[in-house]
Amino acid sequence: MLALQKTRPSPGFELREVPEPGVPADGEVLIRVHCAGICGTDLHIAEWTAGYESMGAAMPVTLGHEFSGIVERTGAGVPASMTGLRVTVRPSTTCGRCARCRSGHADDCTGRVGIGIGRAGAFASLVRAPAANCHALPDGLAMDVAALCEPMTVCAEAVATAEVAPGQKILVVGPGFIGQGIALLARAAGAEVVVLGREDAPRLEALRALGFRALVDTRDVELREALAPLAPFDAVIEAAGVPSLVAACLPFLRKRGIFTVVGIHPRPAEIDLTALVRAHQQIRGSYRAPPRTWDAVLAFLGDNQDTMRRLVSHNIALADAADGFEAARSRRASKVLFHLGNRP
Ligand SMILES: [Zn+2]
Numbered sequence: 001m002l003a004l005q006k007t008r009p010s011p012g013f014e015l016r017e018v019p020e021p022g023v024p025a026d027g028e029v030l031i032r033v034h035c036a037g038i039c040g041t042d043l044h045i046a047e048w049t050a051g052y053e054s055m056g057a058a059m060p061v062t063l064g065h066e067f068s069g070i071v072e073r074t075g076a077g078v079p080a081s082m083t084g085l086r087v088t089v090r091p092s093t094t095c096g097r098c099a100r101c102r103s104g105h106a107d108d109c110t111g112r113v114g115i116g117i118g119r120a121g122a123f124a125s126l127v128r129a130p131a132a133n134c135h136a137l138p139d140g141l142a143m144d145v146a147a148l149c150e151p152m153t154v155c156a157e158a159v160a161t162a163e164v165a166p167g168q169k170i171l172v173v174g175p176g177f178i179g180q181g182i183a184l185l186a187r188a189a190g191a192e193v194v195v196l197g198r199e200d201a202p203r204l205e206a207l208r209a210l211g212f213r214a215l216v217d218t219r220d221v222e223l224r225e226a227l228a229p230l231a232p233f234d235a236v237i238e239a240a241g242v243p244s245l246v247a248a249c250l251p252f253l254r255k256r257g258i259f260t261v262v263g264i265h266p267r268p269a270e271i272d273l274t275a276l277v278r279a280h281q282q283i284r285g286s287y288r289a290p291p292r293t294w295d296a297v298l299a300f301l302g303d304n305q306d307t308m309r310r311l312v313s314h315n316i317a318l319a320d321a322a323d324g325f326e327a328a329r330s331r332r333a334s335k336v337l338f339h340l341g342n343r344p
């Protein structure tokens with residue numbers, strides 16, 4: 001089968017023929033992949049930015065961790081009735097052996113391995129995954145929209161971390177797919193949402209088409225000038241991964257407000273901590289969502305399929321991966337989705 005692999009600890013990736021995975025291991029299933037999205041993480045891995053060195057041991061490894069598919073085979077200890085189930089998969093697998101796992105706190109597992117990072121992922125027709133990581137899709141939820149579940153759980157966790165509440169005014173920094181998803185979920189939670197981009201016309205336009213009106217592009221207007229009349233914000237959620245934007249946006253957060261960081265930053269951010277102290281503000285990090293969030297997000301996706309599809313800017317075949325990565329890198333794309341073995 002064709003697979004998109006990281007083969008060397010240096011920039012780039014390879015599309016190559018690899019053997020199909022055989023019988024799934026105990027407790028695992030074999031899934032025929034329908035759709036798989038390119039994530040910011042995949043871009044970092046492709047470009048080989050710092051922080052992914054530990055992947056070296058797994059190479060060559062097939063990338064892809066945001067996906068949907070159908071269970072084709074079950075391993076020992078997995079009910080055969082799972083065969084044929086439409087699923088999406090939590091990509092973070094736990095070891096089941098470490099002290100944290102054995103004491104029932106698998107969330108703190110010290111031996112986590114990511115599907116599509118430390119073990120074979122879904123940029124291929126077939127992928128293996130633990131049965132316990134699979135979430136069945138609700139009836140009526142299409143495979144392409146279901147593949148957006150993983151990034152949307154990241155968005156849901158950010159909105160929860162920021163304690164977004166009805167009637168609040170929220171600033172979302174960065175209009176990539178994660179920022180867009182946060183904007184949708186914060187609006188669904190009853191908040192008024194402002195989204196800030198930097199030379200982000202296509203992605204802000206996608207939000208405008210979904211009814212967002214308070215959109216700021218710092219290509220057209222100076223950040224301070226744009227945000228001052230809209231401030232103070234009850235919460236700021238940063239999903240751009242641009243360190244300087246943390247300091248630039250903090251002054252527009254209200255006293256006792258929460259600044260939530262979701263972006264992956266290439267460098268430390270320099271911030272005025274004394275101003276933060278005097279305003280009694282908090283900075284929080286937000287990352288992976290707990291399993292219970294997945295079913296809530298699947299329900300949201302089922303209720304908002306047309307909306308979610310408008311955030312998929314590219315539906316392409318795996319063979320066109322180079323174009324897909326280029327689009328994802330360019331800020332033209334919101335989400336690039338590979339359709340495996342079925343026409344886009
Ligand atoms: Zn991802």
Ligand SMILES: [Zn+2]
Pocket residue numbers: 094095096097098099100101102106108109110111112
């Ligand atoms: Zn563990």
